[in-house]
Amino acid sequence: YRELHTFELQAPTRLIEWAHGSRVCVAGYGQSGGNEILQLIPPPRLQAKETQGLCPERDFKVECGGFSKHPVYRLKHVPDTSLLVTSGPPDSSVQVWQVSAEDSDVIKSVGTIVTENSTGQPWAKIATISARVPWVLHGSTLDSIQITEVELRKNVYTAASEDSDELSGLAFLDSSTVLLCCARGRLCMADVRQPQRPTQAVPVPAVPHAERWCMGTLCAAQGSDMGSQPVARLSSRGFITLTDLRKASEPLALAQARVPSPGSGAEFLCVSWAPALQGCLAISGFDGTVHVYDTHSWDSSGREAEPTFVHKGHMLGGAGGSGDPPLVTAHTWHLQKPRTVLSAASDGSLHVWDWVQP
Amino acid sequence: MPEIKVTPLGAGQDVGRSCILVSIAGKNVMLDCGMHMGYNDDRRFPDFSYITQNGRLTDFLDCVIISHFHLDHCGALPYFSEMVGYDGPIYMTHPTKAICPILLEDYRKITVDKKGETNFFTSQMIKDCMKKVVAVHLHQTVQVDEELEIKAYYAGHVLGAAMFQIKVGCESVVYTGDYNMTPDRHLGAAWIDKCRPDLLISESTYATTIRDSKRCRERDFLKKVHETVERGGKVLIPVFALGRAQELCILLETFWERMNLKAPIYFSTGLTEKANHYYKLFITWTNQKIRKTFVQRNMFEFKHIKAFDRAFADNPGPMVVFATPGMLHAGQSLQIFRKWAGNEKNMVIMPGYCVQGTVGHKILSGQRKLEMEGRQILEVKMQVEYMSFSAHADAKGIMQLIRQAEPRNVLLVHGEAKKMEFLKQKIEQEFHVNCYMPANGETTTIFTNPSIPVDISLGLLKREAAIGPVPDAKKPKLMHGTLLMKDNSFRLVSPEQALKELGLAEHQLRFTCRVHIQDPRKEHETVLRVYNHLKGVLKDYSVQHLPDGSITVESILIQATAHSEDQGTKVLLVSWTYQDEELGSYLTSLLKKGLPQSTA
Numbered sequence: 015y016r017e018l019h020t021f022e023l024q025a026p027t028r029l030i031e032w033a034h035g036s037r038v039c040v041a042g043y044g045q046s047g048g049n050e051i052l053q054l055i056p057p058p059r060l061q062a063k064e065t066q067g068l069c070p071e072r073d074f075k076v077e078c079g080g081f082s083k084h085p086v087y088r089l090k091h092v093p094d095t096s097l098l099v100t101s102g103p104p105d106s107s108v109q110v111w112q113v114s115a116e117d118s119d120v121i122k123s124v125g126t127i128v129t130e131n132s133t134g135q136p137w138a139k140i141a142t143i144s145a146r147v148p149w150v151l152h153g154s155t156l157d158s159i160q161i162t163e164v165e166l167r168k169n170v171y172t173a174a175s176e177d178s179d180e181l182s183g184l185a186f187l188d189s190s191t192v193l194l195c196c197a198r199g200r201l202c203m204a205d206v207r208q209p210q211r212p213t214q215a216v217p218v219p220a221v222p223h224a225e226r227w228c229m230g231t232l233c234a235a236q237g238s239d240m241g242s243q244p245v246a247r248l249s250s251r252g253f254i255t256l257t258d259l260r261k262a263s264e265p266l267a268l269a270q271a272r273v274p275s276p277g278s279g280a281e282f283l284c285v286s287w288a289p290a291l292q293g294c295l296a297i298s299g300f301d302g303t304v305h306v307y308d309t310h311s312w313d314s315s316g317r318e319a320e321p322t323f324v325h326k327g328h329m330l331g332g333a334g335g336s337g338d339p340p341l342v343t344a345h346t347w348h349l350q351k352p353r354t355v356l357s358a359a360s361d362g363s364l365h366v367w368d369w370v371q372p
Numbered sequence: 373m374p375e376i377k378v379t380p381l382g383a384g385q386d387v388g389r390s391c392i393l394v395s396i397a398g399k400n401v402m403l404d405c406g407m408h409m410g411y412n413d414d415r416r417f418p419d420f421s422y423i424t425q426n427g428r429l430t431d432f433l434d435c436v437i438i439s440h441f442h443l444d445h446c447g448a449l450p451y452f453s454e455m456v457g458y459d460g461p462i463y464m465t466h467p468t469k470a471i472c473p474i475l476l477e478d479y480r481k482i483t484v485d486k487k488g489e490t491n492f493f494t495s496q497m498i499k500d501c502m503k504k505v506v507a508v509h510l511h512q513t514v515q516v517d518e519e520l521e522i523k524a525y526y527a528g529h530v531l532g533a534a535m536f537q538i539k540v541g542c543e544s545v546v547y548t549g550d551y552n553m554t555p556d557r558h559l560g561a562a563w564i565d566k567c568r569p570d571l572l573i574s575e576s577t578y579a580t581t582i583r584d585s586k587r588c589r590e591r592d593f594l595k596k597v598h599e600t601v602e603r604g605g606k607v608l609i610p611v612f613a614l615g616r617a618q619e620l621c622i623l624l625e626t627f628w629e630r631m632n633l634k635a636p637i638y639f640s641t642g643l644t645e646k647a648n649h650y651y652k653l654f655i656t657w658t659n660q661k662i663r664k665t666f667v668q669r670n671m672f673e674f675k676h677i678k679a680f681d682r683a684f685a686d687n688p689g690p691m692v693v694f695a696t697p698g699m700l701h702a703g704q705s706l707q708i709f710r711k712w713a714g715n716e717k718n719m720v721i722m723p724g725y726c727v728q729g730t731v732g733h734k735i736l737s738g739q740r741k742l743e744m745e746g747r748q749i750l751e752v753k754m755q756v757e758y759m760s761f762s763a764h765a766d767a768k769g770i771m772q773l774i775r776q777a778e779p780r781n782v783l784l785v786h787g788e789a790k791k792m793e794f795l796k797q798k799i800e801q802e803f804h805v806n807c808y809m810p811a812n813g814e815t816t817t818i819f820t821n822p823s824i825p826v827d828i829s830l831g832l833l834k835r836e837a838a839i840g841p842v843p844d845a846k847k848p849k850l851m852h853g854t855l856l857m858k859d860n861s862f863r864l865v866s867p868e869q870a871l872k873e874l875g876l877a878e879h880q881l882r883f884t885c886r887v888h889i890q891d892p893r894k895e896h897e898t899v900l901r902v903y904n905h906l907k908g909v910l911k912d913y914s915v916q917h918l919p920d921g922s923i924t925v926e927s928i929l930i931q932a933t934a935h936s937e938d939q940g941t942k943v944l945l946v947s948w949t950y951q952d953e954e955l956g957s958y959l960t961s962l963l964k965k966g967l968p969q970s971t972a
Contacts, residue, residue, distance in 0.1 A: 018588055019585075020585040020588050021582050021585065022582070022585065024767065024768045054582065057584070072589065072760075073581045073583045073584050074581070074582040075580055075582075076582065078794060079798070081797070081798075081801065119793050120794050
């Protein structure tokens, strides 16, 4: 490691999200209420472009916090506003929060986006876009996808679909196209300017067993070519496919990661591209480790890939044999520093690490 | 409503000096008496005129309690007791009493001798002040006077630091001072029992911080020291004599041993011996591990750390030096700093908070050209690092302490108000208690609900128990009795016993009412009519017709006489005691309605 910082949160989180002003948000997912949503200021050490010697603080500061009665599974900051949206069980509604860091340090709940027939539905996945419009894309199944304008809570788009496939993720490719990942593996796209059925873009990869899938895309940056970054899909058995959306019929690359056989299901599966390191992605959710891969050497044979680096820190920090070993619940890349990753585990630990290229 | 009043004179909403006034059940206690290290004038002392404009402090305050030897908690004590004037008792733990005067004298020397200040306390004042100190042991209940008692609890943080419980009757306040809920290399973690105080006053300096793990911080510290020494540089670590210095010494000693390093480590003379002496003396105040290993070898007798001599600073080659004082504001550490600052191979590591105005603060803010005495400019080329090893409780620790003590109210000091709203809500939601955050000079009033114990007489208990079924043990039972307050005791007794004890005679109150009834018949016939009527209406009551011609309803008496002037009208005299008021007035109104026409 070049740098390693370990922190302990009061309650474990299953999300790590970047918010405006290089803030980091985490939130509790306990079933019994009293979950805290925290917006943290990372230590100055992590904010600087290079590691300066003169950074006094190494600690995260809680800038503001809010309380949620329900477990928080997803959180997204709405760019260019001071709003946050969250989602989680027991239904597919989306909560809206206001962050006003100058006046007070409490994140206030300002409303809920309720969806039709929301009770009994699985919880909603959400995505936001950094464009002029404060939209949030949300939905839990293919037929319940909507885009809502957050400030007025007005519905802007509803997908007209009869397919009730469960979703595992969604993303904006640009301000008029969205990408949807079904839990069973296929990817669909939709044009939000017209309420039509999302079209299937990429089919379920051919794998022997039925698995759960999740996807990782790079945030739609302003003016970038929509299809330039391949979409990665990760399965609950560690199979990774890379697809270029412009040539969706053939996968770009396939690989098998060396992970333990699925135990606790695919709750925390996570795959993400490094924003500052071309072709580098990270996966987590199988055990207490985070794997980093360089995909340049991958081909379409689907053989086992060697990780460039494996972060094992969460496994070592376990509370000495009491209960299950910690499971990594989320990870995210630092937006500027190329090899810095933040990861969280089910024991409440939060690690920030910067590895050395071997 | 009984109330507890708290006024911070310092550390209301700022870090720098702690001095809190508490008023509980008529007793006034001052908690800590710290000095602000960033000011050079009177602002460094708390404003004592707030307490009493012209009265004597000794008359007003019942005692002063000092939580630990850090100057921001005890620095103003000699000024307070000798220059402002206070002759009452000052309480602190044994280690604090031993170490305080050393730090005070050190600071005095630097401020007066080196800086030439005049409005400052003298060495004699420090000695006189310490004569007023009463040392206490952990968990020992100390009676300050007949009603006020205090008890110290282990607080971690530094050697001898304690949290204090102040109790008057059944109202109590716990003051934490600075504390730490996680043990470190040489001290244990704070602990308190479920004492359920009415108020818990807690520091909240690190409440909004999520701290990097100790292991990572130590790893980084050792890496930096190692790198500097490997390239031939010198490492300066300015420390206060006692406190984090011991922690870092143990850390470096262990590392040097493990890595078999040869570079010398020095510790300022005078203080090493004293520190060693005190840690040995107060071994019970350190943590388990130290006590266990102490038998084999003294953890504070270091193999690789030696006493320092001023001349060594000029020796070539790598070395590590611990020197006082901690903020580089004067003394030996500043001297060494000036010698080494120009060489970029060297490094200075600040291990703690530096108050504004000190050289330590300036270099941490990035200043690289410092103006020294005599207008000399010092260019700082050496590396400057900051490693905070100070042990304070974070949000999780504060919640833990509240969970342990179970206070009814919480008051936070030492933080910044705006940033405390979230913590305030968190505490209020989780523990359902009120949370207060006063500013300096602002008085917070907390209302308490003390329970007053009352003795109940056996006779009364037996009598009440005889009425009705055996009550549920968990439900409150309503009882009637008379409360006697005599000689500071409260007793609940039956009214008869109360009268007897007080030598009072019981008075009976009897009401009589006249009801006119139109009835030409003879008196005894009227009485019969009334009797039959009442018997029919008042089925649940005992209605009797006595041989002497009167009717009784329960204990109420009704007699009939003829009206003196009008034979056709009969006068019913209804008479009842005060206790039967309700039935009596009901009967009267019933009779006033008249008798039914046909009765036997």
